[in-house]
Amino acid sequence: MARPGQPPPRSRPVQPPHQPHHLEVIGTDAAGLASLPASAAALVRQAQLLAAPARLLPELRQALADAAPPPQLIASDRPEQLFPQLEQALAAGQAVVLLASGDPLWFGIGRLLLERFPRDCLRFHPAPSSLQLAFARLGRPWQDAQWLSLHGREPDPLAARLQQRPAALAVLTDPSRGGAEEVRRILAASGLEAAYALWLCERLGHPQERVQRLAPQAPLPADLDPLHLVLLIAEPPPPPDPTHLPLFGLDDGLWLQQPDRPGLMTKREVRIQLLADLELPAVGVLWDVGAGVGSVGLEALRLRPALELWALEQRGGSAALIRANAERLGVQPAAIQEGRAPEALSGFPDPDRVLIGGGGRGRVAVLAAVLERLRPRGVVVMPLATLEALSELRPLLERAGLAVTVSQHQCWRGAPLAEGTRLAPLNPVLVLKGRCPA
Numbered sequence: 001m002a003r004p005g006q007p008p009p010r011s012r013p014v015q016p017p018h019q020p021h022h023l024e025v026i027g028t029d030a031a032g033l034a035s036l037p038a039s040a041a042a043l044v045r046q047a048q049l050l051a052a053p054a055r056l057l058p059e060l061r062q063a064l065a066d067a068a069p070p071p072q073l074i075a076s077d078r079p080e081q082l083f084p085q086l087e088q089a090l091a092a093g094q095a096v097v098l099l100a101s102g103d104p105l106w107f108g109i110g111r112l113l114l115e116r117f118p119r120d121c122l123r124f125h126p127a128p129s130s131l132q133l134a135f136a137r138l139g140r141p142w143q144d145a146q147w148l149s150l151h152g153r154e155p156d157p158l159a160a161r162l163q164q165r166p167a168a169l170a171v172l173t174d175p176s177r178g179g180a181e182e183v184r185r186i187l188a189a190s191g192l193e194a195a196y197a198l199w200l201c202e203r204l205g206h207p208q209e210r211v212q213r214l215a216p217q218a219p220l221p222a223d224l225d226p227l228h229l230v231l232l233i234a235e236p237p238p239p240p241d242p243t244h245l246p247l248f249g250l251d252d253g254l255w256l257q258q259p260d261r262p263g264l265m266t267k268r269e270v271r272i273q274l275l276a277d278l279e280l281p282a283v284g285v286l287w288d289v290g291a292g293v294g295s296v297g298l299e300a301l302r303l304r305p306a307l308e309l310w311a312l313e314q315r316g317g318s319a320a321l322i323r324a325n326a327e328r329l330g331v332q333p334a335a336i337q338e339g340r341a342p343e344a345l346s347g348f349p350d351p352d353r354v355l356i357g358g359g360g361r362g363r364v365a366v367l368a369a370v371l372e373r374l375r376p377r378g379v380v381v382m383p384l385a386t387l388e389a390l391s392e393l394r395p396l397l398e399r400a401g402l403a404v405t406v407s408q409h410q411c412w413r414g415a416p417l418a419e420g421t422r423l424a425p426l427n428p429v430l431v432l433k434g435r436c437p438a
């Protein structure tokens with residue numbers, strides 16, 4: 001401490017704490033350097049070593065030709081060769097920048113960098129991801145969208161995701177495995193071409209970007225850019241011409257769906273089996289309990305137009321949906337009712353055929369009510385998902401004196417695999433059937 005009247009002693013200069021060398025990882029869109037914000041562009045111009053995808057190097061070389069001195073430019077396409085060069089430059093105290101696509105931490109090089117470099121050595125500056133740009137170009141909110149990457153992956157997850165009928169699905173394609181054409185083949189194999197609009201998005205963010213909707217049979221652009229993704233946007237399928245539809249076994253994509261649970265319907269292969277097991281008579285009464293979108297009962301009417309279809313579904317809005325599907329198929333159910341079984345069945349006429357597609361925990365009571373009213377030589381059919389349901393319901397049929405059969409059905413659908421086709425499985429279904437004696 002200085003004495004009064006004396007000047008304070010000169011303080012020693014404080015050395016700043018050692019700062020680790022940073023690797024600035026800057027995201028870009030397809031426009032490259034031209035679309036960077038000012039702060040990121042300044043980091044690029046100050047770089048001594050600048051790594052970027054090979055496609056950007058000519059542009060960077062031209063843009064930075066006046067830098068003094070110009071940075072060393074290296075390609076980042078092969079990380080196993082890139083990382084040692086980055087490590088050497090950082091150790092030498094150089095200013096190092098790496099340009100990456102979109103958000104480096106979203107299916108980008110960020111994951112590999114974090115595996116190789118200390119976390120506090122990396123600073124990320126993300127650009128809008130390709131998904132953000134794609135939905136922005138369509139002007140569609142994307143908080144309900146799902147996404148899936150096919151880069152280096154088998155296509156099975158895409159086929160499985162489509163069975164859930166997402167409202168919007170962005171697919172990051174792998175050009176080396178077919179790209180957009182692979183997505184289209186899987187969509188067609190799933191029977192959902194009519195249920196989705198397919199948008200092809202190329203070079204997003206580049207002045208020459210291209211976003212277009214492709215019709216199911218339209219060829220892909222001859223000059224398709226490898227830098228592309230596909231958006232699948234669910235939309236109501238166009239009204240079909242009933243005279244041009246097959247007699248039964250309609251594609252899943254032809255049916256209007258519940259908007260909040262679009263994948264909740266009996267798949268085509270199972271539907272065909274249930275129609276066979278019902279042994280549909282030329283005339284009589286068919287109950288469709290837990291009718292969903294009405295697919296099985298309405299197809300039954302196409303096979304047997306003189307049948308009376310009485311459909312019951314507890315979900316609100318289901319009656320209007322089933323009526324709309326009936327109109328699309330050119331059939332007329334006798335009645336469509338919203339309500340809970342078995343109580344809501346009291347106003348139905350006694351049935352000759354019954355399909356129980358729902359019920360959940362109340363299915364024992366539903367089946368009991370059906371057996372009390374099933375006419376002689378009547379048939380009841382139940383698709384089941386679990387062995388526990390089978391063990392619970394089969395004894396009721398046997399005690400009622402019905403002839404019981406059980407079958408299990410597992411279906412596979414063809415999906416692209418490189419230049420060939422592989423089989424993607426659907427969920428297996430147990431079918432419990434009982435036939436009344438005369």
